[in-house]
Amino acid sequence: MITTAFIVEYNPFHNGHKLHLEKSKQITNATHCIGIMSGNFIQRGGPALFDKWHRAALAVKNGVDLVIELPVLFASQSSEIFAKGSISILNQLNMVDNLVFGSESNDVESLLMASELLANESELLSNSIKENLKLGIPYPKARENALKAISKVDLSTTSNDILGLEYTKQLILQKSSITPHTIKRTGSTYNSIDLVGQICSATAIREQLKTTLDINLQNFVPLPTYAMIDELVKLDKIIHDESFFEFIRYNIICNLDRLSDIFDVNEGLHNKIYKEALTSSTLDELASSIKSKRFTYTRIKRILFNILLEITKTDMNIIINTTSPAPYVRVLAFNQKGTELLNLMKKTSSIPIINKVSAFTPETELQRISFNYDTKATRIYNLINRTSKKAFDLGSNLDQDYYKSPVFIK
DSSP states (O other): OOEEEEEEOOTTOOHHHHHHHHHHHHHHTOSEEEEEEEOSEETTTEEOSSOHHHHHHHHHHTTOSEEEEEOHHHHTSOHHHHHHHHHHHHHHHSOOOEEEEEESSOOHHHHHHHHHHHHTTOHHHHHHHHHHHHTTOOHHHHHHHHHHHHHOOOOOOSHHHHHHHHHHHHHHHTTOOOEEEEEEOOSSOTTOOOOOSSOOOHHHHHHHHHHOSOOOOTTTSOHHHHHHHHHHHHTTOOOOGGGGHHHHHHHHHHTGGGGGGBTTOOTTHHHHHHHHHTTOSSHHHHHHHHOOSSSOHHHHHHHHHHHHHTOBHHHHHHHHTOSSOOOOEEEEEEOHHHHHHHHHHHHHOSSOEESOGGGOOOOSHHHHHHHHHHHHHHHHHHHHHTSSSSOOSOTTOSOHHHHOOOEEOO
16 A cells, blocks of 8 residues: 545645646555545635535545545644644654645755755754844745755745645654655646636635636536535535624624734734724725735734634644644545545554544543634534525534534545
């Protein structure tokens, strides 16, 4: 058995993901593959278009053998924390051979070279990053400038290279035996909103669904994705960032004295957030009015959803200060090959495997913290997800985690 893993969001699964999946299997000679996927809230700051079970089922229908959930404390944070949680879980499975990720540079050697510098915390590099930050340069660009000046490694600040750098850094820090591989990203850029060609970005698809539901996506997504989006659109089950605006604003207005306890709310930012929440009429307007050179739009979006989920500095510090903070493996969807992976995983995994949430009892502080946020995130997501024109496999119960079983795809 040769097992290849991917760290994904599939929001939604499109032709570019399909191409990445097929090439990844090919270059690693994989017999089995695992996707570790964000749940109902994702890394750019916001909710997924549709819930984690439907997205996981789509992944399996399109060729992934097993989909497990990346806990929300990792999935909704910066690329560094996102990568730390993902690599930690994959590493603790003790049966993953390869990790494949998309990259603009497609240069795994440069990524590894830069990662060594970051992992070893070179004083020269650290000082150079600090000097860039003093100029008001956002951290990703500050790090890029420092790496280029010190090591001559020239990496772009594009999304996939940033994540790739974090993945390889975590593989080094966690002393992982997993081998990293890259595939050249093709088609539209990560943030492009144009539907062009057959490979466009997930951002473009989300933006189009935000402005109109009367859209033909057949050229841009595999058939299973098209069929599911078509069904969910008819049921009014497509979720957007703005759906949560009033919930976020309510939390801000009612909890000014506790805003500074929320993770990443620093440098007096809580006062600015409160002030702008009183006058903003949309989530986009709120985030745009708060952003600055130091706090990018995406970072502000993540902070606003930290406020929604009440993710505190105290809890996140436990995650950050733990070298390998994997709490458990949460199974979302699988096929017959996925069953083979699960059978092996039961023998090799260093962390608990959750098939049924109702049967799981957290045994460590890390598990308790992560489990509480994961179940809370599902409840909050379902405040919007269940208020549709028609019930869709949910009903009125917000605690979907407790009665929704992993999806088996034949």
